[in-house]
Amino acid sequence: MKGTSLVLSVLLICFLISAGASSAPRRRVIAGDGYQYPPFAFYGEDGQPAGFNIELARAVGDALGWEIEISLAPWPETMERFSRGEIDFISGMFYTPKRGEEYGFTTRHSVASGDIFSRKGMAVGSVADLGGQAVAVQNDDIVYHYLRELDLNIDFVMVPGISEALHLLALGEADYAAVVTIPAHYAIEREKLANVQANGLHLAPFDYSFIVPREEKALLAELERGLRQVKSSNRYDELYNKWLGPYEKPPNVGERPRHLLLTAVLGTAALVSLIWAFALRRIVRLKTADLSRANNRLLKSQENLHHANEELQAAVEQLTATTDELAEQYRKLQDVEGQLSEEKDLLRTTLLSVGVGVIVTDAFAQVVMINPVAEKLTSWLEGSAIGRYYYEIFPGKHADLAEQVMYTEKTLEIGQQRLASKTGSSAVVTTTAAAILDRGGAVRGAVIVFRDVSDAVRHRSEIEYLSYHDHLTGVFNRRAFSREMERFDQQSYLPLSIIVADVNGLKLANDAFGHAVGDQLLIRIAQILKSAIGERGIIARLGGDEFACLLPNTALAEASGLVAEIEKMVKEEIVHSIQLSVSLGVGVKEKASQNMTDVFNAAEERMYSQKILTSPEQDMVDFIINTLFEKSKGEKEHSYRVAKLSQAVGEALGLPAEKAADLYTTGLMHDIGKVAIDERILHKEEPLSEKEKREIMRHPELGYRILRGAKNMDQTAWHVLAHHEHFDGTGFPKGLRGKEIPLQARIIAVVDAYDDLTTGKAKLSPAEAARKLAAWAGKRLDPQIVAVFLNKVLPQSAAIIEKVDETVGENDDLA
Secondary structure, three states: OHHHHHHHHHHHHHHHHHHHHHHOOOEEEEEEEEOEEOOOEEEOOOOOEEOHHHHHHHHHHHHHOEEEEEEEEOHHHHHHHHHOOOOOEEEEEEOOHHHHHHEEEOOOOEEEEEEEEEEOOOOOOOHHHHOOOEEEEEOOOHHHHHHHHHOOOOEEEEEOOHHHHHHHHHOOOOOEEEEEHHHHHHHHHHHOOOOEEEOOOOEEEEEEEEEEEOOOHHHHHHHHHHHHHHHHOHHHHHHHHHHOOOOOOOOOOOOHHHHHHHHHHHHHHHHHHHHHHHHHHHHHHHHHHHHHHHHHHHHHOOOOOHHHHHHHHHHHHHHHHHHHHHHHHHHHHHHHHHHHHHHHHHHHHHHHHOOOEEEEEEOOOEEEEEOHHHHHHHOOOHHHHOOOEHHHHOOOOOOOHHHHHHHHOOOEEEEEEEEEOOOOOEEEEEEEEEEEEOOOOOEEEEEEEEEEOHHHHHHHHHHHHHHHEOOOOOOEEHHHHHHHHHHHOOHHHOOEEEEEEEEOOHHHHHHHHOHHHHHHHHHHHHHHHHHHHHHHOEEEEEEOOEEEEEEOOOOHHHHHHHHHHHHHHHHOOEEOOEEOOEEEEEEEEOOOOOOHHHHHHHHHHHHHHHHHHHOHHHHHHHHHHHHHHHHOHHHHHHHHHHHHHHHHHHHHOOOOHHHHHHHHHHHHHOOHHHHHOOHHHHOOOOOOOHHHHHHHOOHHHHHHHHHOOOOOOHHHHHHHHOOOOOOOOOOOOOOOOHHHOOHHHHHHHHHHHHHHHHHOOOOOOHHHHHHHHHHHEOOOEOHHHHHHHHHHHHHHHHHHHHOOOHHHOOOOOOO
């Protein structure tokens, strides 16, 4: 009865409090967030704030009796207002230890992980593959900070939002995008980015929480209370399934401490119930015995105690009432025992289904329960493990863990340790153990929980390796090279030589033949360096096309000999028909007083001096254009005709001889970008598909990218880029018009069009082609240049074309 009265009193108090609260004015609280983070926070189609964070903040406000006002703005502006106290709390921020020192975080209201997104057909196997790649990331995003700490030499492309990052990826302006998974899937679905795919790398999951100013502890406690109320209701699940469920399954967040507490409470309640049952049965037996003795005395003394008959009757009625009350209490006890049995079964089911290993022992450290995860890790099945001592199941350094926690009655946490199973397999686990106490404080047993962290340990080892090695070539990276420079900067290693090597023409090879070919060049150079250096020093790729070698106890003469050996080996190597080329420089530290950075800079300067003297980029350009001409003799003949006729137009316009000569070079190079186009498209006789036409139209941009990497070819590259622009602005790739198009490009366009009309598929006569050019004047072509070509150059074009080397080969329509 006392328990019932207590419950009624608590309910009455809660009713009065809620009634008082409902009559009080609602507190106005401002929640802020960014507006470019769907489905967490954004402006909906109706222009109103929407998203998971927004509706969750309002639900918490309803639970606390607050009036929530939502303020969405660009993230920097929101955080500035928050710092000025104009916003009470932020409805969503990812937790990091550094942020935890600056703000007060509630328990997480959701969990999000990052992922690497790529264009379909370009999957990425691991984070390490991002080294040297252009990766689009959201500015100041949690995924960006995570990747930056890995120091993988990633070329980050910063954008204001996740949608922009995915659009850059879809358009080919970035190799990959690294962003938070849920908003990314939301953007892909809403914006129909059909060529973008996730790779399922699941970058470390991040907790997402409300935050308040660190000093606002009362506000933090209120938000915690409201968040718990919402989570305990169906409202949280509704919001999660509405906004986040379609893009990621809700996180499975276990709460082991509550399970342990529930175990202790249920165990104590069961013990108390058993004691109470035994007490009730004893009372019944005692009362029954008393009644029997009283009845016997009454029978024997009936004649003498007749006058006490009324009092006896009253006593009998009282005893009957007591018996009824005891019977009712016994029935209730049976109901409680049934409920406890159900809850015990529920608790056992929970322990058996959690994703961590759980072993429960009695007060003698003998196993009474082992769940399937623990069975798998220890190779002990439950039937064999029950009744055995804990140290038999979990041998090793901490075999006495169960006895230890029961003796100290303290929770113990053990870091990583290797667990050897009964069958000989092993795993790395972390362990937490605690004693099980009853209500009176007596030790009833121990519970040991252990988690398999083998994959995490292995992953960390891989990350540590990649943090000091170049993922492509396997040699050290810049970070390791800096560390080794510090290690070798000692008297005992003098003289210390540094060789700096730069792969010539790498960017041109990448642009012309693709990064796969460029990667093969880098791999072969690394192999040559390792073969030449051997065990005499260390080799590192500093980034891009630059390598460096540290040679302790190596004088200048010996280092110079190694340089000569490397140069000889390089000259003998051809990769994908490309002659390897490398520029080398040497620096030597002979005195302890010399600065290592100065020695490295001296080696690098000598390397650049060699590069300037040899002009390797021009050799690569010559190789690329010859490769194109080898693909198609018709392309070679076309290029020479365009070069000769363009030079003639320049002379007819009165350009200086140097400018006219530049026109010859530009005409020769104008289609160099076709070297990167699939030969099947270049030689296709049938009409091209729209996709193939778009591929062909890329050759001015490809040519521009190839030529701009060569020395003194910047202007030629610009003219090649613009040679398919139209005078009326309808050309490509930039849609320039009129005098916006460089003069040289306008000249090339006229000559290129004429040669295509007369030698391409149309096979028009010179007169027919002239009429066609005249019709295009002022539209596709510059009318002034068309007039000069028709009046001054065309009459002598036959003589000019005859000078083209007859050994080039037959004509082909590859204009």
